Amino acid sequence: xxxxxxSPSFPRVSESPNQSALVILVHGTYAxxxxxxxxxxxxxxSPVAAQLQSRLPRGVxxxxxxxxxxxxxxxxERARSKAAxxxxxxxxxxxxxxxxxxxxxxxxGGSVIWKTLKAKSLGRHPLDHLKSWTTVGxxxxxxxxxxxxxLWNVAGVVxxxxxxxxxxxAMLQLGxxxxxxxxxxxxxxxxxxxxxxxxxxxxxxxILSAIEWVGVQVEHTVMGVHxxxxxxxxxxxxxxxxxxxxxxxxxxxxxxxxxxMLIHLSMLSxxxxxxxxxxxxxxxxxxxxxxIYGERYLxxxxxxxxxxxxxxxxxAFQMSFVSKMFPQExxxxxxxxxxxxxxxxWVLAPxxxxxxxxxxxxxxxxxxxxxxxxxxxxxxxxxxxxxSPVGEMESQVPPLPPAxxxxxxxxxxxxxxxxxxxLRRLLGQASLSQGVQAFCKELSGxxxxxxxxxxxxxxxxxxxxxxxWGMGEEMVQWKTWRMDPELTRWFEDAKRNLVREPVxxxxxxxxxxxxxxxx
Numbered sequence: 001x002x003x004x005x006x007s008p009s010f011p012r013v014s015e016s017p018n019q020s021a022l023v024i025l026v027h028g029t030y031a032x033x034x035x036x037x038x039x040x041x042x043x044x045x046s047p048v049a050a051q052l053q054s055r056l057p058r059g060v061x062x063x064x065x066x067x068x069x070x071x072x073x074x075x076x077e078r079a080r081s082k083a084a085x086x087x088x089x090x091x092x093x094x095x096x097x098x099x100x101x102x103x104x105x106x107x108x109g110g111s112v113i114w115k116t117l118k119a120k121s122l123g124r125h126p127l128d129h130l131k132s133w134t135t136v137g138x139x140x141x142x143x144x145x146x147x148x149x150x151l152w153n154v155a156g157v158v159x160x161x162x163x164x165x166x167x168x169x170a171m172l173q174l175g176x177x178x179x180x181x182x183x184x185x186x187x188x189x190x191x192x193x194x195x196x197x198x199x200x201x202x203x204x205x206x207i208l209s210a211i212e213w214v215g216v217q218v219e220h221t222v223m224g225v226h227x228x229x230x231x232x233x234x235x236x237x238x239x240x241x242x243x244x245x246x247x248x249x250x251x252x253x254x255x256x257x258x259x260x261m262l263i264h265l266s267m268l269s270x271x272x273x274x275x276x277x278x279x280x281x282x283x284x285x286x287x288x289x290x291x292i293y294g295e296r297y298l299x300x301x302x303x304x305x306x307x308x309x310x311x312x313x314x315x316a317f318q319m320s321f322v323s324k325m326f327p328q329e330x331x332x333x334x335x336x337x338x339x340x341x342x343x344x345x346w347v348l349a350p351x352x353x354x355x356x357x358x359x360x361x362x363x364x365x366x367x368x369x370x371x372x373x374x375x376x377x378x379x380x381x382x383x384x385x386x387x388s389p390v391g392e393m394e395s396q397v398p399p400l401p402p403a404x405x406x407x408x409x410x411x412x413x414x415x416x417x418x419x420x421x422x423l424r425r426l427l428g429q430a431s432l433s434q435g436v437q438a439f440c441k442e443l444s445g446x447x448x449x450x451x452x453x454x455x456x457x458x459x460x461x462x463x464x465x466x467x468x469w470g471m472g473e474e475m476v477q478w479k480t481w482r483m484d485p486e487l488t489r490w491f492e493d494a495k496r497n498l499v500r501e502p503v504x505x506x507x508x509x510x511x512x513x514x515x516x517x518x519x
Contacts, residue, residue, distance in 0.1 A: 021060045021100035021131065023467060024069050025049070026087065028107025028137075029374070032073030036065055041106065041454045044068055048454040052104075055464035057471065060102070071112065075374035077141075080108055084115035091116065095129050102467045103133040107307060107450065108374075110138025114289075114389045118282065121289035131470030133293065134463050136300045136453050139308040142384035142391045143377065145279040146272075153273040160269035166203045167262035174255045181238040188232070191225040207258050216251050227251070275379035286390045294498045298466035298491075299397040300459055301387045302405045304412075307450040311385040317369050322361035325349040396497040401490045404458050408449055411456070415446040458487065465491055 025042035033040055041048035044064035053062050063069065069090065071083035094101050105113045113133055120127055146153065173189065180187040194201035211227065212218040219226040228251055230241045242248040290297075301308065327345045328335055369375075373382050388397040399405060422442050445451035453459045465483065483491070 019059075019099070021102065021471070022067065022094065023052070023056070023060060023062045023102045023104060024067070024087075024090070025063065026069055026071075026083075026103065026105040026109035026112050027073060028105070028109040029075045030073050031107070031109075032071060034070070036068040042068070042109075048460065051457070051460050052464060055461060057468060060467060060471070075108075077375055077377040077380075080112050080374075081115055083112045084119060087112060087116045088119055091120070091127055091130070095125075095127060098129065100129045100131050100471075102131050102470060104136070104463055104467075105134070105138060106136045106453070107138060110135030111140065114138075114140065117293050118285050118289045121285060121292055126292050130293065130296060132296045132298070132466045134298045134300065134466045136459065136463070137305050137307060137450050138299070138301070138387070139305075139311045140386045140389050140391070141311070141373065141375070141382050142386060143279050143282070143375075143380040144383045145276040145379050145381065148273060148276045148280060150276070153276055156269040156271075157273050160266040162203070163262045163266040163269070166200055166207065167259040167266070169200070170204075170207065170255055171259050174252065177238065178242065178252075181242050184237065184239070186232040186238055188230065189227045190223065191227065193220075193222070193224050210258060211251065211254050214250050214254055216247055216254065272379040275377070279380055290390050290393070295495075296470055297389075297498055298462065298469075298494060299387055300453065300462055301397075301399055302408055302449050302453075303399050304405060304409045304449045306448050308385060308387060311373060311382075314369050314372050315382065315385065317365065317372075319365065320361055321364040321368065322357055324353045324357050326353075398490075398494055398497070400458075401486065403486075404456070407458075408452065408456055412447060412449045412452050415444065415452075416448075419443075419447055461487070462491060469495065 027040065027042040031040060031042070033043065035043065037043055037045045039046050043049065044062065049062045056062075069087060071086060072079050091101070103113050105111075113135065117127070117130075117133070177187050177189060191204070194205075208218050208225065208227070216227065217229040228241075229247060230236070230238065232238075236244075242252060325345065326349060327342055328338060330336060330339075375382050384391050386394045387399070388394040400408075446455060461483065
């Protein structure tokens with residue numbers, strides 16, 4: 001159903017390709033491709049890009065050629081963060097040109113966009129030329145970490161700080177000796193005795209043991225600890241000792257290696273506390289970023305989305321991977337011989353089942369869960385999967401209208417009937433890996449709600465509507481005049497939940513156009 005009143009005059013927008021507002025499409029996980037043109041929804045010339053272009057006003061065009069955005073599509077936080085920085089560089093170039101643009105992301109492509117906006121919100125100047133951003137079926141991963149002042153974080157920081165001085169002193173002492181060697185001066189490496197070294201005397205014990213183990217002479221005297229067999233009275237210069245004798249070369253290599261290891265251990269100890277602080281800062285940054293860019297946002301998603309629901313299911317994943325230890329029942333003849341091992345079970349099984357199996361099983365389950373979530377961020381745990389960039393605001397991001405969701409689900413169910421024959425062919429393959437590859441190639445994407453949003457004109461229409469929304473009052477009137485009134489009401493309600501301040505134009509008392517009143 002469409003409005004039967006006269007169409008508002010078509011707004012004039014510059015049609016110059018170099019001045020046209022640009023729509024950048026960002027694909028999700030596993031959807032990457034090196035080609036700019038193709039049949040994937042985000043590639044130039046694809047059916048989805050053509051349908052979206054046909055619904056946009058003059059002066060707005062889909063990115064093509066070198067403007068098409070690429071990223072790896074790997075299922076990892078590192079890959080998405082790297083893609084966000086790449087996208088931010090692209091947007092900065094558009095900002096410098098003074099060119100308007102719109103962002104559309106599917107699945108974790110929306111996560112890439114959100115990471116980009118969060119990163120930019122740290123700067124002084126926001127993305128003024130970003131007119132709209134739309135996400136389709138995006139599962140937002142809400143990370144949490146232990147407190148910065150957690151006992152383990154504090155202990156790690158203390159340990160990291162304690163490891164730096166011995167490494168710094170050892171490198172400084174080695175640097176002094178090499179400097180004297182190149183200048184032709186003599187110098188004997190003597191460390192103060194442990195009684196005068198204090199805490200350093202304890203830390204340097206394993207270092208001296210390692211040096212002595214590789215063949216470097218270490219002599220403990222009342223005057224201190226003499227390292228190396230170099231003696232100026234022999235007539236051998238310090239430079240010749242360091243680079244002309246095996247002991248001198250080993251002394252340099254071992255000192256540098258041990259200093260590197262100490263610094264590395266120090267950084268590993270401090271790293272969890274740094275990540276905890278950064279994650280805490282990002283939680284505060286989310287609302288700040290949404291306050292800046294929230295009015296330009298539209299979330300398109302279905303409660304039946306498999307990616308969102310699947311990731312939510314990983315939060316309660318309780319499958320056991322490590323079995324408890326218990327004696328086998330006597331079924332086979334060899335089990336009778338196994339009776340001799342029963343004493344081992346009596347002694348070891350209670351200890352293993354109570355103290356070892358639970359943490360090992362938990363560790364394995366955590367590895368599997370993090371891999372499924374693509375969560376390779378250090379010290380971070382995913383505690384929620386939401387359809388909203390800001391977790392506590394999920395109620396303000398409604399799903400698609402029930403009628404639309406039902407149509408998308410019905411279409412996916414219809415195409416899912418073809419999966420059974422494909423599974424039969426998969427099981428008939430001589431190689432399981434070959435069967436899985438063939439199965440994945442045969443999938444069209446229409447079998448799932450998550451990958452079939454763009455097959456529905458309603459979704460494309462809503463994307464174009466949000467793009468038009470960001471272009472001003474005349475554009476909104478032109479666009480909503482063409483839309484189904486029910487869909488227009490849903491769009492207005494979705495925007496009303498996000499708008500904080502009234503905008504100029506024909507608006508109701510809450511700041512949104514009621515084009516449906518004209519219907």
